[in-house]
Amino acid sequence: MxxxxxxxxxxxxxxxxxxxxxxxxxxxxxxxxxxxxxxxxxxxxxxxxxxxxxxxxxxxxxxxxxxxxxxxxxxxxxxxxxxxxxxxxxxxxxxxxxxxxxxxxxxxxxxxxxxxxxxxxxxxxxxxxxxxxxxxxxxxxxxxxxxxxxxxxxxxxxxxxPILIDWSTYDVEPDASVLASMTSRRTRILFVGRISPNKRQDELIRMLAYYRACIDKEAQLFLVGSFRDQPQYHARCLALRDALGLQADVTFTGPVPVAGLVAYYARASVFCSLSEHEGFGVPLLEAMRLRLPVVAYDAAAVGETLDGGGILLPRKDVAEAAEVCAAVVEDAALRERLVAAGERRVRDFASDAVAERTREVLGL
Amino acid sequence: MNEPRSERVDIDAVLAEVRERIERKRASGVYGPEVEAALRLPLPGGRPLFVEDLGDPLPALRDAIEERVEYDPRSRKPVYGRLITLARQVAIGLVRWWIAAKDERQERIDRLTLRALLDLRDRPSPGFDERLRKLETEWARYRRDVVAADLHSVYFQARFGGDEPVIRAQSERFLDLFRGRKRVVDLGSGRGTFLQLMRDNGVGAYGVDLDERMIATARERGLEVVAGDAVEHLATLAEASVDGLYARHLAEHILPGELVRVLRECRRVLAPGSPIVFVTPNPRTLSVGAHTFWMDPGHVRPIPPDLFRFYLEVEGFEGVELVTFAPTEGTALSEDVGDEAMRSNVRLLNETLFGDRDYAVIGRTPSARAT
Missing domain, CATH: 3.40.50.2000 (Glycogen Phosphorylase B;)
Structure with a gap:
């Protein structure tokens, strides 16, 4: 270049x-x-x-x-x-x-x-x-x-x-109503991203079915993101949720302002992505920055963005993904190491450093 | 920047642990058919996602061809809606036959394509088919040639095979291992020498052999022999369904990978604490390794005793030991020399050149864990 x-x-x-x-x-x-x-x-x-x-x-x-x-x-x-x-x-x-x-x-x-x-x-x-x-x-x-x-x-x-993220916008008080809405149950799985077929929220719903049957019968899934662009897929995800009897346990929040977002990251127990296509994956970094351990399927740019800052799943296996999430939720030492690894990784995307790099590449 | 490496998460270890956990859940029934069905539940409300169809395109293609394309010309716009609807209907009416003709042609193309693809799947192109057949024939011939499979073993046995009483005498050394056993399997049971020995001593045993004439001979003696390949036979057995295994001069007839498979199957089908004995030519004796081993064109490769011991240990057998026997008779260098050093040299040379011709590797499946 x-x-x-x-x-x-x-x-x-x-x-x-x-x-x-x-x-x-x-x-x-x-x-x-x-x-x-x-x-x-x-x-x-x-x-x-x-x-x-x-x-x-x-x-x-x-x-x-x-x-x-x-x-x-x-x-x-x-x-x-x-x-x-x-x-x-x-x-x-x-x-x-x-x-x-x-x-x-x-x-x-x-x-x-x-x-x-x-x-x-x-x-x-x-x-x-x-x-x-x-x-x-x-x-x-x-x-x-x-x-x-x-x-x-x-x-x-x-x-x-990389994408320039203004990290200071995340330094806000988490939305109290969101904090209150998230129960104190043991397992709260979070994914952030538009509801879209490439992000495979349907697989996350299936994963929750496994999680509740085989690991923790009270586990919950929070899908944060707008469903306006893909109403057909959203409707089918809702139908899947209902067919699996998970009406009360899968929450589609729709788009949320940053205070709400910060609250979801703060209260969730693990961030899990089974997305099959990401050009970058900002939510992975958000999770790392806000000290939430990340488990993600290795697709498109996900592995590169994660780069050791979380657990990368080499193959798409819903049961395996669920068990890895469980390991993260239940093993405090592993959790701590992941949080530390995430914080280390997210430092590579510090606003000033990325801005400098942008300036250099654009010759400004 | 300089955080210790140990802080890094060992993802492989986590995944290994997780996979083990899933296996346990499968075994205990927690991860049963109901959960599997839930995980495979298709996305309701329409066809599977196209990305999934791409994974298995032929049935999806068939469905797509059958799918009718619906179009509703009615507009829901408030004021001009009826006008738009009318305009659409008129436009459709005007081009209907053109669209129908194109549809008709597309339909033909689609159906021909699907048929062609299905034909291609079931019956590859003639050229490809012929090449594949040729390759299969050549491969089968190679497999036969490499062990001179066409050389009939009865004739071969008659000329080079061991003397039955001698073989029986050699087998007797393993009798104590098998005493009191209910169901011992003899892989490559041949004429049934070992089976006969077992029967004479009240041990329940049966054989497996490939050679029909050998099987007939053994059956004439009233012995139980199953016709078939050793690996395939073991695969049909239930877990812990036999309580002893003997295989004389089998291991050197199969490829190393096949031998490992046999051992793995043995671990599965043998009850805890069962003995396992493999007898094979001893290549540490040079006249065997360099000469007599190759007298049988069916021998694939000699197996050094320590390697065989390693195979058993790796596959989880316990108390593995090696025993050599069947000393070379007749040929030896004279040890009748005056000089002591010279005598010990000659003795060593005799052992190396004309030592024991066979060895047995013996092991046991681990006994049931006391809990």
């Missing part, structure tokens, strides 16, 4: 803007955009976030249409990419220093037959990505896994910079 020659001769960019089709409060991608915007402004750059759709509560987001007028050739535009959108084709033609920030596209196979709309957009995303390769000066993967994909697709100037 290197800063393109044309940039170097022309000096620093005159402004650094960012675009993602949808920006919403609380989702990891948008948080990344906002954290980066704050840093860019700190470094003295004019910096705005643009989107096609800004969800209510997303702070200070401008319409993408303004980009076509406002952007100068010496400005830098970071195109955050996680799903296809018609607008990318237009933005790729704007005269500016174009940088693709790749958060990975969920493979369409996960949505086929379940949510045609998502499948179409995922497929579009993969097609667009190939088209963008010759049109950006630099491509940034948020994990080695993503960078490897970029290389395969045909991007030549590729760097890896």
């Amino acid at each position: 290197s800063v393109p020659k044309s940039w170097r001769f022309a000096g620093k960019p005159t402004a650094v803007h960012q675009f993602h089709p949808v920006l919403a409060p609380g989702d990891a991608m948008s948080n990344h955009v906002f954290a980066l915007r704050a840093r860019l402004r700190e470094w003295g750059y004019a910096s705005d976030a643009f989107a096609v759709e800004a969800k209510p509560g997303a702070p200070d987001v401008l319409s993408y249409r303004r980009l076509f007028r406002a952007l100068r050739p010496t400005d830098m535009l970071l195109l955050h990419f996680s799903i296809g959108h018609e607008v990318f084709d237009q933005l790729a033609k704007i005269e500016a220093r174009r940088v693709l920030v790749y958060h990975n596209v969920t493979p369409p196979e996960f949505f086929t037959g379940l949510n045609d709309h998502s499948a179409v957009h995922a497929r579009l995303g993969l097609r667009q990505l190939a088209g963008l390769a010759p049109r950006v000066d630099l491509a940034v993967g948020v994990s080695e896994y993503d960078s490897h994909d970029l290389g395969e697709i045909g991007f030549t100037n590729v760097a890896t910079v």
Whole structure:
């Protein structure tokens, strides 16, 4: 990776803007955009976030249409990419220093037959990505896994910079009502992430069935995350929960503000992910940061993000996952070691260090 | 930065412990069919997830072809809804026959593709099939050739096989091990020399052999012999269903991996505290290892005594010991020399060249743990 020659001769960019089709409060991608915007402004750059759709509560987001007028050739535009959108084709033609920030596209196979709309957009995303390769000066993967994909697709100037997380936002008082709502039962399993077929919350529900039958008959599962994007999958997960008679024991919280999130991490006994596709996996780091032991199935970028900061499951076996969670819940020494390992690992993602790395890669 | 390495979590150890725990739960019935059924419960409300279908595509393809695509042209928009519905219906009406023709062609393509794939699965392409058959034939021939399987063992036995009274006398040394046993199995029982010895001493025993003529000979003597391969036969036995095992000149006829499998099966089928005896040529005696061992083309490879002992120990047998016997007769260097040092050298040479021709490795399955 290197800063393109044309940039170097022309000096620093005159402004650094960012675009993602949808920006919403609380989702990891948008948080990344906002954290980066704050840093860019700190470094003295004019910096705005643009989107096609800004969800209510997303702070200070401008319409993408303004980009076509406002952007100068010496400005830098970071195109955050996680799903296809018609607008990318237009933005790729704007005269500016174009940088693709790749958060990975969920493979369409996960949505086929379940949510045609998502499948179409995922497929579009993969097609667009190939088209963008010759049109950006630099491509940034948020994990080695993503960078490897970029290389395969045909991007030549590729760097890896992890997602920038503003850890200070987690220093809030945990939501008291959430704390109160979580019982004092022995086992409270937590997973955080949009309800989506690639994250396989259905497998977590099956895992709970095993857990209750074979380990602790009072165990509970908390699935924190928005189910708005995948109503079909959510409905089927609910049906599975009911078919297994777990109505009272699996909680779909929907999206929660950060104080609530912190409370879930604080009160849960283990974080378990059986996700089959993650481009990065911010919740893994959140759990480590908030001292919750992590057990996760090794898929896509999960192993790389975890990197010894938790227990990585080499194969998808629901019973095995449950028993590993049980070992973590019941063995205090193991728990302590995992928490320590997690804290060590999460230090690699310290806000300042990641910001510095971003600055260096973008030549700012 | 410099935290001690010991703080790292040994994930392999955790996983090993967990797998053991699951095995225990399976064995005790806690992790029974009901739980398994719950874990396999398909996601209700529609087809399995497409990513799962991809794991077993042919049945899923068949279902997909049968699936009808429904489309409801009605719009639920408040004001223009009826207009939109009407427009859709008109549009559908106008292109209906075009769509139907395309549908029809797609249907043909889908069905032909599925048929072709199913055919290919059940009956690989002729070229592939032929190559596979050729390979199988050649492999079978190799397996036969490597042990000269076509050389009939009765004739071979008649010319090179041991003298029955001699063999019986050799077997007698193991009699005490098997005394009082109810069901001893003799792998590769041959003419039934050992079975006869057992019967004469009131020990319940039966044999397993591959050679039909040998089996016939043994059965003529009223001995119980099962026709079949040793490994396969052991696999059919229930746990702890026999209480002794004897195998003379079997181990050198099979591959090392097969021998390990046999030992593993032995551990399973033998009751606790049962004796196990394998007799095989002793390659430590050079005239055996370098010469007589190879007189039988069916011998795959000689097994050094210490290696055999190791196999038994690794597979969990206890009190493993080695016994050599059957000294070479007739051929020896004269030890009638005056010089003492020279005499001991010649003696050593005699032992090395013309020592015991066979050895037995003896072990026992661990006795039932006292709890």
